[in-house]
Amino acid sequence: MDKRFIMTSSPHVRSEDSTRSIMLDVLIAMLPALVLSVYTFGARAFMLTIVAVCSCVLFEYLYCRLIKRPQPVGDLSAAVTGVLLAYNLPVAVPIWIPVIGSFFAIVIVKQLYGGIGKNVFNPALAARVFLFLSWPVHMSNFTAPHSAMPLLSRVDAVVTATPMGIVKAGGAISGINLMDMLLGNTGGCIGETSALALIAGGVYLVARRVISPRIPLTYLASVAIVSVLSPGAGLDNLTWMGLQLLGGGLMLGAIFMATDYTTSPVTIGGQYVYGIGCGLLTIFIRYFGAYSEGVSFSILIMNALVWAIDMAFKPPRYGTKRFEKIENYFKAKSKKKDGESS
Amino acid sequence: MSYSFRGGIHPEPHKRETSCAAIETLPPPDEVVIPMSMHIGVPCEPIVKVGDYVRLGQKIGDSSAFVSAPIHASVSGAVKRIAMTLHPSGSQSMAVFIENDGKDELYDLEPQDDWESMSADALTGFVREAGIVGHGGAAFPTQVKIRSAIGKVDTLIINGAECEPYISSDHRCMLENTKEIVGGAKILLKMFPEASCLIAIESNKPDAIEAISKAIEKDSRMQVATLKTKYPQGSEKQLIKSVTGREVPPGALPVNAGCLVLNVETTAAIYRAIVQGRPVVRRVVTVAGSAVAQPKNLKVRVGTPLKYLIEAAGGFIEEPQKIIMGGPMMGLSQFSLDVPVIKGTNALLAFAANEDRRVEEPKCIRCGRCVQVCPMRLLPTYMYLYASKDNYEECDRLHVNDCMECGACTFECPGSLHLTQMFRVAKGKVMERRKK
Structure with a gap:
């Protein structure tokens, strides 16, 4: 035999999608939010995003080189983590904050668990919470939109309250404008302020079939339903609901964080449960918690439950119905009873 | 509205290359290699000796086991040797080598002109004698399938889905052998007087749907079911779910869902066996793939080594990396072009490029x-x-x-x-x- 053919077992064809193409789609979907953020907060927002992306990629590269793991940088997942991390920072943070956050996200949360697909918690979110608890002053140093920001040098505290902060403090609600929140013309983290830009990205991801709308929609719907039923701060039901939906990091969380493949359920039933769980926890933290915002914490809590949720809500075995086992149990029981009585 | 099931994928179809051209007949080679195992079940024992003269259609292998199907000579000539040889499954199998004398001396079965007055049991007997196995690829003995289903099914599904990419042999057969397919379905309906018959075809074959619909116009027990085009629509369990809404319970057979599913070409083979007295010695094979010069459908004798098919399709335009018998989703990659066409061979594909996009470090990202x-x-x-x-x-x-x-x-x-x-x-x- 002169010529050797490749021998593998079927299937022999594959779709063109790869991890890299999916991550590239996610990066594209996050662009509108970045553009609006630069418009609102200035070039410093862009600079911080670049710092976060570069340090995430660098830490991934260095770590995998150090422990001689095959180089995963080309799959672009570290770049996605970098952008998400930056989107969770106030624009006034010092430059070393995203660098430390990137180290925590990539090395501690992602690589120590085995790299892409193996981590339990969303790296960007875990890093945000880590930074928030370690440097609370920097991490809640929100600036008003369109205030002059130096590109690189230190920013002094110029605290502006975010809409969620105002609500928590019981402050002047009158200063809140839903239209501004939709467009991102308000205080907050770099990438979370413009609901419209984030929704545009979400629509792109759904259209490209990168994510299914199940988690974002159930997440947003459960927040909407609870808030419309229990308004606060003297607002009417719908305004309050709008405030809850557009405020804080909800859109960013629901569209880009809760849908993170690695840390969300793969079963359809599980995705609904996960979305509802995130929504209820977010509302509870906002209503009763010590912090003004609960998106990060609620998603991280749900992250920990993913495996259990998937197993509990796995689809019924082909050829059986979902509750067949339970039905049979009760049928057997009632038969037994009939037998006893007769 | 077309019938469907949940799940499935939409691979590039690659069917146009071959689905428009009529089936060509490949002349039989000088020597055929007929493996004694071309079906799921017990392999046959050769019932001829080296030196025997066999005629086209003569039984050369049989088995007393229930799950088995006899094997017939696909050319006339002398038995040259009986030896172990490489089988498309990658293992070794006993095979009968017949030197073709080019005369095609016939040794056909008796045509049964009065099949309409025969019992289901007798008809099933002819299906066995003709060596019919599932033509869709799995090659399960048809006789066994029918026997286990008699009296238990209300729906007969003739499977013309052909959901695997590249393959168009069933498609061409539906256009060119319409009469035989419909005739076979009629024989089956005779065996299953309680059942109705659905001929299921994917929506990407409108000409086949039209041809079959026209042929069954006058028959109230037959109907065409248009399926949504997606893979694996032609899989037995998914097909049953699509057209009847029933799910076959775990570990059970289609019979448990009241269905019998047979491929269109299998159905045609039943017609040929009973009405024309012809056992399974030929089949239609799609030859395609990026390395093949002129992709086409060929009617070939069972036992023809693959290299003759490639030759007939103009040879390779590019160095092939991979040779596959069957479709790209479930077919078997081949080590050598010397292995023969068997009863279940619906396609022969040769890929020049890395179609399965092999990577060094596969990694799950839990995308779901x-x-x-x-x-x-x-x-x-x-x-x-x-x-x-x-x-x-x-x-x-x-x-x-x-x-x-x-x-x-x-x-x-x-x-x-x-x-x-x-x-x-x-x-x-x-x-x-x-x-x-």
Whole structure:
């Protein structure tokens, strides 16, 4: 035999999608939010995003080189983590904050668990919470939109309250404008302020079939339903609901964080449960918690439950119905009873 | 509205290259190699000796086992040798080598002109004698399938889905052998007087749907069901779900859902066997793929080595990397072009490029696409995790043995995991564990 053919077992064809193409789609979907953020907060927002992306990629590269793991940088997942991390920072943070956050996200949360697909918690979110608890002053140093920001040098505290902060403090609600929140013309983290830009990205991801709308929609719907039923701060039901939906990091969380493949359920039933769980926890933290915002914490809590949720809500075995086992149990029981009585 | 099921994938069809051209007949080669195992079940024993003169259609192998199908000579000539040879499955199999004398001396079965007055049992007997097996690829003895279904089914499904990419042999047969397919369906309806017959065809074959619809116009018991085009629409369980809404219970057969599913060409073979007295000695094979010069459909004698088919299709325009017998989703890669066409060979593909996009480091990113596309509602991502850690107890709990190896998960996986391959191993390990 002169010529050797490749021998593998079927299937022999594959779709063109790869991890890299999916991550590239996610990066594209996050662009509108970045553009609006630069418009609102200035070039410093862009600079911080670049710092976060570069340090995430660098830490991934260095770590995998150090422990001689095959180089995963080309799959672009570290770049996605970098952008998400930056989107969770106030624009006034010092430059070393995203660098430390990137180290925590990539090395501690992602690589120590085995790299892409193996981590339990969303790296960007875990890093945000880590930074928030370690440097609370920097991490809640929100600036008003369109205030002059130096590109690189230190920013002094110029605290502006975010809409969620105002609500928590019981402050002047009158200063809140839903239209501004939709467009991102308000205080907050770099990438979370413009609901419209984030929704545009979400629509792109759904259209490209990168994510299914199940988690974002159930997440947003459960927040909407609870808030419309229990308004606060003297607002009417719908305004309050709008405030809850557009405020804080909800859109960013629901569209880009809760849908993170690695840390969300793969079963359809599980995705609904996960979305509802995130929504209820977010509302509870906002209503009763010590912090003004609960998106990060609620998603991280749900992250920990993913495996259990998937197993509990796995689809019924082909050829059986979902509750067949339970039905049979009760049928057997009632038969037994009939037998006893007769 | 077309019929469908949940899950499945939409691979590039690549059917146009071959679906428009009429079937060409390949002259028989100077020597045919006829393996004694061309079906699922017990292999046949040769019933001829070296030096015997056999005629076209003469029975040369048979078995007394229930799950088996006799084998017939596909040319006339002398038996040159009987020896072990390479089988398309990759193993060795006993085969009868016949030197073709070019005369095609016939040794046909008796045509049964009065089949309409015969019992189902007698008709099934002819199906067995003609050596009919499933032509769709799996090659299960048709006689066994029919016998186990008699009196238990209300729906007869003739499978013309042909959901695998590249293959168009069934499509061409539906256009060119319409009469035989419909005739076969009529014989089956005679065997199943209680049943109605659905001829299921994917929506990407409108000309076949039209041809069959026209041929069955006057028959109230037959109907065409248009299926949504997606893979694996032609899989037995998914097809039953699509057209009847019933699910075959785990570990059970289509009979348990009141259905009998037969491929269109199998149905035509039943007609040829009973009405024309012709056993299975030929079949239509799609020759295609990026390395093939002139993709086409060829009618070839069973036992023709693959190299003759490639030659007839103009040879290779590019160096082939991979040779596949069957479709790209479930076919078997071939080691050599000397292996023969067998009864279940519906296609021969030669790929020049790296069509399966092999990568060095497959990695799961838990995107869950495998779960969304699995037509058996399994959790491939979790099964893969457990299987890769040799935890076959958990694999069994997740019903890895329900996997029919359709390859949809592997096709869809952006991390290029070898899911199907892993489950193939896991299924074996689970069976071992259960035996203990």
